[in-house]
Amino acid sequence: MEEKSSNSQIDPLRILANVTHELKTPLHSILTVASLLKSESDGPLSPEQQKQVDIILRNGERLLSLITDLLAFSTEKDQISVSPLALPNIIKGVTLRLSPLAEKGEVKINTFFPDKEEVFYSDEKLITLILDNILTNAVKFSGIRGDVEVYYRYLDPISYQSIRKTEEATTSGLEIVISDSGIGIDPLAKENIFKEFYQADSGNTRKFGGVGLGLSLVNNAVSKLGGEIQLQSELGSGSIFKIIIPNLESSYVKPSILVVGDDQLLVDAIRLILLDELFTFSSVGQDFSPSIIAENKTDVIILDLNDGLLVENSSFKRVENSELLKNIPVLGLSSSFDPAERAKYLSACQITDILVKPFQKEELLLKIKLLLA
Ligand code: ADP
Numbered sequence: 529m530e531e532k533s534s535n536s537q538i539d540p541l542r543i544l545a546n547v548t549h550e551l552k553t554p555l556h557s558i559l560t561v562a563s564l565l566k567s568e569s570d571g572p573l574s575p576e577q578q579k580q581v582d583i584i585l586r587n588g589e590r591l592l593s594l595i596t597d598l599l600a601f602s603t604e605k606d607q608i609s610v611s612p613l614a615l616p617n618i619i620k621g622v623t624l625r626l627s628p629l630a631e632k633g634e635v636k637i638n639t640f641f642p643d644k645e646e647v648f649y650s651d652e653k654l655i656t657l658i659l660d661n662i663l664t665n666a667v668k669f670s671g672i673r674g675d676v677e678v679y680y681r682y683l684d685p686i687s688y689q690s691i692r693k694t695e696e697a698t699t700s701g702l703e704i705v706i707s708d709s710g711i712g713i714d715p716l717a718k719e720n721i722f723k724e725f726y727q728a729d730s731g732n733t734r735k736f737g738g739v740g741l742g743l744s745l746v747n748n749a750v751s752k753l754g755g756e757i758q759l760q761s762e763l764g765s766g767s768i769f770k771i772i773i774p775n776l777e778s779s780y781v782k783p784s785i786l787v788v789g790d791d792q793l794l795v796d797a798i799r800l801i802l803l804d805e806l807f808t809f810s811s812v813g814q815d816f817s818p819s820i821i822a823e824n825k826t827d828v829i830i831l832d833l834n835d836g837l838l839v840e841n842s843s844f845k846r847v848e849n850s851e852l853l854k855n856i857p858v859l860g861l862s863s864s865f866d867p868a869e870r871a872k873y874l875s876a877c878q879i880t881d882i883l884v885k886p887f888q889k890e891e892l893l894l895k896i897k898l899l900l901a
Contacts, residue, residue, distance in 0.1 A: 544598050544599070544602045545599060545602035548595055548598065548599045548602075551595050552592070552595055555588060555591060555592055555595070556592075558584070558588055559585065559588045559589065559592065562581055562584040562585045562588060563585065565577075565581050566578070566581045566582070566585065583628050586624070586625050586627075586628065587625070587628065589625070590625045590660070594660075598741075598745070608651040608654060608752055608753065608776075608779075609651050609652075609653065610649050610650060610651055610776045610779045610780045610781075611649065611651075611652060611780065612647050612648065612649055612780070612806060613648050613649070613650055613652055613655060615641075615645070615648070615655075615680060616641050616645070618652065618655060618656055618659065619639055619641075619659065619678060619680075620639075621656070622656065622659045622660050622663055623637050623639060623663070623678070625660070626663055626664060626667055629664070629667050629668070630667050630676075633667065633670065633671065633672050633673070633674065634672060634673045635667050635670045635672075635673070635674045635675070635676055636674075636675050636676065637663070637667065637676045637677075637678065638675065638676070638677045638678070639677075639678045639679070640677070640678070640679035641679075641680075642680065642681055642682065646682045647777075647806075648682060648700075648702055648775055649775055649776045649777040649779070649780045650702070650753055650773060650775070650776050651752070651753060651776075654749040654752060654753055655749075655753075657745060657746070657749050658704075658746050658749050658750060658771060659678075659704070659706075661742035661743065661745060661746045662706045662742075662743075662746060662769050662771075663676065663678065663706060664742065665708075665742060665743070666706055666707070666708035666710065666767070666769075667708075668710075669708060669710035669711050669767070670708045670709055670710040671710055671711065674708060674709045674710055675708070675709045676706070676707070676708045676709075677705075677706070677707045677708075678704070678705070678706050679704075679705050680702060680703060680704040680705065681702075681703055682700065682701075682702055683700055683701040683702060683703055683772075684700055685698055685699060685700050685701075687701070688700055688701030688772075688774065691703065691772055692756065692772060699774045699775050699776075699777070699778075700774075700775045701755075701772060701773060701774050701775055702771075702772070702773050702775065703770060703771070703772050704770070704771040704773075705768060705769070705770050705771075706768070706769045706771075707766060707767065707768040707769075708766050708767055709766045710766055710767060711763070711764065712761050712762050712763040712764050712765050712766055712767055713759070713761040713762075713763070713767055714763050715762075715763075718759055718761065721743050722743045722744055722746070722747040722757070723744055750771060750773065753773045753774070753776070754773065754774050754776070755771060755772050755773030755774060756771075756772050757769060757770065757771055757772075758770040758772070780806075782806055782807055782808045783807050783808070783827040783828065783896075783900055784807070784808040784809075784810070784824050784825050784826050784827050784828075785802055785807050785808065785809055785810075785826070785827065785828050785829075785830060785896065786810050786811070786812065786820065786821065786824055786826040786828075786829050786830070787799075787809070787810070787811040787812075787829075787830045787832070788811070788812055788813075788816050788829060788830070788831045788832065789811070789813065789830075789831065789832030789834065789861070790813045790814060790832070790834065791832055791834070794832060794861070794885075795811045795832075798811075798830060798892070799811065801889045801892055801893070807896075808824070810824045810826075818851075818853060821853065821856060826856055827856070827900060828856065828857050828858075828859060828896055828899050828900060829853075829856055829857070829858045829859070830858075830859045830861065830896075831858050831859070831860050831861065831879065832861045833860045833861055833862045833879075833882075857880040857881070857899040857900075858879045858880050859879070859880065859881050859882070859883060859895055859896065859899060860879040860881070860882045860883070861882075861883055861884075861885050861887075862882050862883075862884055862885065863884070863885045864884070865884060880899060881895055881898070881899060883895050
């Protein structure tokens, strides 16, 4: 057993903050080239080449998100961003990213979802970071043909209170359990594995890679969310990591969406979708003015492009250079599939993104989510 650099005078996260930019630039180029290859603009790829490009993209994106998360930690950002979680999607995304690593070791990742989903509020980025790191370890330390299981359950306030052994818990909670059939963790190492740059066994380090940062990031993330980690493990008998976190519903601020458009049917349809999904909704027609943005504390504007009519003649066009509009993303709704037409909209009136009508509920929600991120 060996503890690395824990007494070092150098602040590793500060160094990390300084080199992040250097890491990001070449990674962006790699991802851009891989996306170009995937688009097959220079000729078709064989099925095997397509798989290989997908692996570059998935892992490049994982690396990018890790670098981004490390930067967030290294600059000590304490704010968290609370929103309703789509846990099945988060878990599927993480397991998909890990599938090349799992396939390499013939490790099976089994996921179990509860029969009934509930609305649970937390920080999606931190939850993803937690799952990403614990699951990567579970796969890595499972060796060949191991088994990894992920499941979660919602806890009512009484269960949450008893699991957290706290008296004042009035909130509900969530328990995520990740277990593996791997090499296990020495009881003496359990105390230390959540420290920065600690690795339980240098022999395994060479075998499995990694730098010993993952679990310290997990530890920071879980405490930011007000939760705790429980670890059960024995050498040779696998490991079980339990993450127990509170529902942060009371910290959720509903994003405010302003729809600008005259088509009442469309406006009503969007209203139905958004109110279902916990947004604050308001709408306005031709009499749009920047003051409405301030009044509603608007986070995203949805603008019905109405096939150009609104763009050219509307009050929206007249105020597009307003200071109030500068920092607010605008999602244009267009009936046109023509890329040239859409490019015209994008440059003509500061539209951040375009959604083609008619659209599915999920498509609209995804676009809004990306614009809010
Ligand atoms: P890394 O995996 O990059 O080395 P982590 O901080 O994620 O760093 O983990 C620290 C150490 O904890 C690992 O090097 C390993 O020794 C031990 N460890 C973490 N997860 C597991 C696991 N599921 N099974 C066995 N050992 C583990």
